[in-house]
Amino acid sequence: MSLKSIIKKEVKELLTPEAIVPVMVIAIVFAAMGNFMGGIEDELEEKPLIALINLDAGEHGRLVSTILEENADIIYNGTDVDEAIKIVKEEGGSAILEVPGDFSTNIENNVTGTINIVWIMKGVGVMDSIPSAKIDNLIQSINLGISAELIQRENDLDPVHVLYPTGREETILFKDREIEGVSPGTLSGMLSAQSVMVPIVTMILIMMAGGIIISSMGMEKEDKTLETLLTLPVKRESIVTGKVVGAAVIGLIMAGIYMLGFGYYMRSFRVGEVNLAERGLALGMLDYALVGLSLFGALLAGLALSLVLGTYAEDYKSAQSYLFPVTALALIPMFVFMFMDLGSMPVALRGAMLAIPFSHPIIAMRSLMFDDYLLVIGGIIYTFVFSGVMIFFAVRIFNSDRLITGRMTKKDGLLEKLTK
Amino acid sequence: MAYSGDKIGRGGAVPHSREVIQVKDLVKNYGDFQAVKGISFTVKRGEIFGLIGPNGAGKTTTIRILSTLLKVSGGSVNIYGNDVATEPEKIRHIISYLPEDAGAYKNLTGREYLKFMASFFDGGEEMVDKGMEIADLGDRIDDKVDAYSKGMKRRLLVGRAMMIDPKVAILDEPTSGLDVINAQEVRHIIKDYARAGTTVLLSSHNMLEVDFLCDRIALIDDGRIVEEGTPSTLKERYKANNIEEVFTRVVK
Ligand SMILES: Nc1ncnc2c1ncn2[C@@H]1O[C@H](COP(=O)(O)OP(=O)(O)O)[C@@H](O)[C@H]1O
Ligand SMILES: [Mg+2]
Numbered sequence: 001m002s003l004k005s006i007i008k009k010e011v012k013e014l015l016t017p018e019a020i021v022p023v024m025v026i027a028i029v030f031a032a033m034g035n036f037m038g039g040i041e042d043e044l045e046e047k048p049l050i051a052l053i054n055l056d057a058g059e060h061g062r063l064v065s066t067i068l069e070e071n072a073d074i075i076y077n078g079t080d081v082d083e084a085i086k087i088v089k090e091e092g093g094s095a096i097l098e099v100p101g102d103f104s105t106n107i108e109n110n111v112t113g114t115i116n117i118v119w120i121m122k123g124v125g126v127m128d129s130i131p132s133a134k135i136d137n138l139i140q141s142i143n144l145g146i147s148a149e150l151i152q153r154e155n156d157l158d159p160v161h162v163l164y165p166t167g168r169e170e171t172i173l174f175k176d177r178e179i180e181g182v183s184p185g186t187l188s189g190m191l192s193a194q195s196v197m198v199p200i201v202t203m204i205l206i207m208m209a210g211g212i213i214i215s216s217m218g219m220e221k222e223d224k225t226l227e228t229l230l231t232l233p234v235k236r237e238s239i240v241t242g243k244v245v246g247a248a249v250i251g252l253i254m255a256g257i258y259m260l261g262f263g264y265y266m267r268s269f270r271v272g273e274v275n276l277a278e279r280g281l282a283l284g285m286l287d288y289a290l291v292g293l294s295l296f297g298a299l300l301a302g303l304a305l306s307l308v309l310g311t312y313a314e315d316y317k318s319a320q321s322y323l324f325p326v327t328a329l330a331l332i333p334m335f336v337f338m339f340m341d342l343g344s345m346p347v348a349l350r351g352a353m354l355a356i357p358f359s360h361p362i363i364a365m366r367s368l369m370f371d372d373y374l375l376v377i378g379g380i381i382y383t384f385v386f387s388g389v390m391i392f393f394a395v396r397i398f399n400s401d402r403l404i405t406g407r408m409t410k411k412d413g414l415l416e417k418l419t420k
Numbered sequence: 421m422a423y424s425g426d427k428i429g430r431g432g433a434v435p436h437s438r439e440v441i442q443v444k445d446l447v448k449n450y451g452d453f454q455a456v457k458g459i460s461f462t463v464k465r466g467e468i469f470g471l472i473g474p475n476g477a478g479k480t481t482t483i484r485i486l487s488t489l490l491k492v493s494g495g496s497v498n499i500y501g502n503d504v505a506t507e508p509e510k511i512r513h514i515i516s517y518l519p520e521d522a523g524a525y526k527n528l529t530g531r532e533y534l535k536f537m538a539s540f541f542d543g544g545e546e547m548v549d550k551g552m553e554i555a556d557l558g559d560r561i562d563d564k565v566d567a568y569s570k571g572m573k574r575r576l577l578v579g580r581a582m583m584i585d586p587k588v589a590i591l592d593e594p595t596s597g598l599d600v601i602n603a604q605e606v607r608h609i610i611k612d613y614a615r616a617g618t619t620v621l622l623s624s625h626n627m628l629e630v631d632f633l634c635d636r637i638a639l640i641d642d643g644r645i646v647e648e649g650t651p652s653t654l655k656e657r658y659k660a661n662n663i664e665e666v667f668t669r670v671v672k
Contacts, residue, residue, distance in 0.1 A: 005539035013527045223523030231487045231517040232540045233509065404489050405450060 003238045010246025013219075014212050015253065023208070023254045048131040048138075049093035051076035051084035058104020060113060060146050060165075067142050068097065072135070081118075085173070088120050094131035094184075095119050107146065110158050112167040115139065119184045121174040132184035142166060198291065198365040199334040204258055205299050206358050209251030210306035210326040213243055217310030218319025227404060236398040240391060244303045251299055287368040290376050294364040297383030301357035302326060304390030311397045314406050333359035341366065342375075357383045438464045440500050440619050441486070441588065447494030448481050455481045457643035458495060463621055463636075468614045470634035471623040472663065478643040479623035480520055483592045486621065487517040500587060516586035520593045520623075522577055526566040530557055530576050533565060534583065541584045548583070554609055555579030571602030578606055582613050589613065591622040595629060607633050627663040639667055646670050 050072045054065050068074060076087045076096075084096045098116040107113040117139075119132060143166045150162045172179040220226035229239060306326050313319035333356055342350055342363055353359045360379030367375045397403055441463035448456040456478045463469040471479045484490045486497055488508035497504040502511050524533045534551040541547065552561050555575045557568075565573065574594070581589055594610065595603040607629065614620050614635075624630055630637050631651045639647040639654075647654060647670050651663055660666045 002540045005536055009525065009528065009532075009536045012532070013525045016527055219526065223526070224519040224521065225523065225525055227484075227489060227519040228517065228522060228537075230489055231512055231515065232537070233512040234540050401490050404484060 002232075002234045003242055006234075006239060006242030007246045007249065010216065010242060011249055014216055014246070015250050020254070020257070023257050027258050027260060047071060047073045048095070048134045049073045049075050049088070049091055050135065051088045051093060051096040053077075053079055053081060053084055053096065053098040055079065055101040056099045056103035057101075058108075059149075060104040060107050061099050063145050063149065064097075064099050064103075064115070064142050067145055068138060071138050071141070085118060085120070093120060095135055097135075107150075107161075107165045108157075110161050112161070113146070113165055115142070115166060115168045117168055117170040119170060119172045121172055121184055136183070136185070139166070139168060198295075199337055199362045201255060201258060202295060202298055202358055202361045203330045203334045205251055205255045205295070206302035206330040207323075207327050208254045209247045209299055210302050210330075211320075211323050212250050213247040213303050213306040214310040214313060214319045214323050214326070215316060216243060216247065217307065218313040218316040221313060221406070222315035230398070230403070236395050240307065240394045240398055243307055244300070244391065247303050247306075248299060251303070290368060290373075290380070291361060291364050294361040294376065294380050294383065297380050297387065298358050298361050300387040301383045301390065302330065304387045304394060305329075305357075307394045308390055308397065311394070311403055312406075329356050330358050332356065333362055337362045337366075354379075354382075357386045440465045441469075441621060442498040443482075443486070443495070444497075445495035446482065446485065446492060446497060448478075448485060448490065449493040455643055456485075456493075459638075459640070459643070459645045460495075461638050461645060461648060463619060465619055466614060466617050467635045468610065468620040468622065468633060470630045470637040471621070471640050472625070472627055472630055472634075472637045472667070473623075473640035474625055476642075477625075477640045479625075479640060480592055482640075483517075483590055483621070483623055487515060487590050488512055489517075514587040516581040516584055516589045518577055518581045518589070518591045518594060521597065523573060524565040524576060524580075527564060529564055530555065530561040530568070530572075533576065534580055537580045538583065543584060551576075551579040551583030553579075554582050556605075571598055574598055574602065574606060575609075578609055582609065582618070586618060588619045588621065591620065593623055593625065595624065595626065603629070627667055630663050637663070639663075639670055641667075641671050 050068065052065065052068055052074050054061055054077070056064075075091050075093055076084045078084065081096065081098065088094070088096055096118040098118070100114060100116065103113040103115075117135070143164065146165045147163055150157060150165060155162070170181065170183060172182055172184060217226070220229070230236075306323070309322040309325060310319060313322050333353055336345075336349070336353060337359070340349075342353065345353065353363075360376075360383050363379055364376040367373075439462040441461075443462070444460050445458045446456055446460070447454065447458050459478075459482065461469070471482060473479055481490065485492055485504065486499065488504060488511050492505055499511050500514055502514075504511055524530075525536070528536065531548065531552065534548045534555075538544070538547040538551070555561065555572075555578070557572055557575065560568070560572065565576070568576065578591075578594065581591065589610075591610065595606050598606065610620055610622070610633065622633070624633075634651060636650050637648070637654070638645045647666065649657070654663065654666045655661070658666045658669045660669060
């Protein structure tokens with residue numbers, strides 16, 4: 001009864017137009033960004049780094065070499081596939097192109113000449129598929145070049161074959177996984193949309209909801225409504241829970257508004273999802289539920305932490321400065337995971353990232369694509385334990401003098417110690 | 421939620437003595453600083469008792485301890501047979517506390533605020549109606565609290581404090597910062613409620629209002645009670661025209 005009315009009051013008190021308008025503006029900005037991202041791929045001029053294994057001594061094979069030598073940086077030119085992969089990985093190249101020995105013969109005999117491509121993907125960031133787009137263009141050029149040659153000379157080949165004399169078979173190497181028959185554009189489109197979305201949503205959600213709860217504490221102290229609340233026949237636990245749940249409700253509403261913006265943003269990435277599902281990379285319902293749970297755990301952890309911090313706030317204004325630690329903790333994992341994966345981090349950084357509860361939805365998203373359930377479930381448990389500990393502290397603070405006396409006692413104590 | 425807002429609920433567990441608030445040798449330390457230095461007083465049922473003293477005397481500290489907000493550092497406080505240190509939940513059912521300079525939730529309307537507060541006491545429409553009657557805000561009751569003047573806010577809060585029919589109302593500087601008219605109205609509300617049986621413990625640094633308002637007062641200075649009695653006996657004792665003069669003579 002009173003818990004319900006506390007939650008209701010929290011929502012009413014805090015879900016104001018001032019709170020919602022900025023959220024909507026940012027959501028719209030993201031929607032616009034989605035359009036912008038679509039166009040970025042065409043822009044780059046730099047030559048892609050590739051390895052070439054040309055086993056075909058024929059006329060068409062030579063043309064392939066010529067076109068590639070002109071338009072790409074060939075960092076390995078030989079016959080050893082493993083060596084080529086090693087070098088491309090080391091040099092940060094994008095792909096290994098292999099022209100089989102029967103390439104020319106096949107084309108001359110009405111059989112599609114296959115180019116085998118091994119894509120080395122280093123990450124799933126937004127920019128990671130750009131080199132592959134350029135290589136795609138080169139392969140188009142190769143196809144055109146061979147086609148032109150065939151047309152120029154007299155032949156009795158199938159006209160369709162003359163127009164499309166080449167084909168490709170591709171494999172992606174990513175995170176020790178071989179993914180066959182998918183182009184990097186498709187993969188990174190899907191993965192980057194997801195791996196960009198989850199960290200940003202996490203960050204926004206934590207910052208929003210944390211801000212709400214800290215402001216609420218500041219306002220309650222400023223107006224002394226908290227003092228009144230604490231003399232009512234209601235359990236401290238109910239007050240704490242009411243605050244956390246109230247802020248969670250608002251946070252979820254706000255996140256919902258963001259997701260609408262994001263839905264639009266993500267449409268620009270959603271190509272070939274079916275393909276990914278076939279490769280076992282797309283997330284299933286259970287996976288999404290786990291990500292959701294992880295996000296919820298992180299939200300709860302953020303709220304509980306914010307509540308503890310909010311108890312230090314004296315008024316609405318000072319409350320804002322106590323939001324800073326929460327903001328920092330939400331931003332750091334977002335940026336770190338943009339550049340690195342858990343596996344490639346130094347141990348200390350990995351420990352720090354695992355300790356920050358807001359990392360776990362990000363980790364969950366990535367781990368689930370590669371079926372690392374242990375890390376995900378462990379992370380979820382951790383966020384809930386973290387929340388529990390924070391709520392325990394919050395209740396203890398709510399039962400102590402400090403909530404009423406504020407920092408004053410401590411400050412005085414410290415001042416006295418310093419001046420003595 | 422054991423307490424019912426009904427008048428019938430009044431006087432359920434009254435101890436044999438009429439002294440419903442007993443404060444004995446109360447001490448409160450903030451770190452190294454002793455804000456309350458061993459004060460004792462009792463308040464009888466239905467009485468308006470005033471803690472009167474200058475700013476920083478320890479009134480708010482004392483009142484917060486009685487309202488279950490701060491822990492006692494020494495001595496004891498007993499309200500209607502319940503010890504504040506061990507049974508704060510029971511005390512919360514029978515008291516109504518009005519903090520000094522308090523506000524209400526800015527984005528709620530006056531009516532919503534009263535409803536919110538009534539929900540803690542299982543009080544329905546009746547309780548809210550009563551609060552609105554005391555606050556006497558007319559149509560403005562449906563405006564946001566943010567738009568209220570200081571006087572309106574205080575009336576709303578006094579309405580909130582009194583609508584639950586508390587056994588003990590603990591009011592910290594209920595009239596401070598108000599204009600004459602509003603202050604007078606608030607005093608009348610308090611008087612009316614005490615007449616109806618609510619025991620009132622209030623504080624004030626305005627020594628001129630207590631003549632009218634309080635049945636009995638304790639003068640408090642620097643964490644100690646320096647005098648105690650009815651306003652008239654104190655004035656007689658010190659041959660003073662008002663309590664302000666009494667106070668200056670006592671602390672001289
Ligand atoms: N949280 C606190 N920490 C340290 N000292 C405090 C705190 N609150 C009040 N005090 C000090 O205790 C004394 C009594 O304060 P208070 O009870 O608020 O007085 P009053 O209400 O009579 O004006 C003052 O000297 C005040 O500075
Ligand atoms: Mg005071």
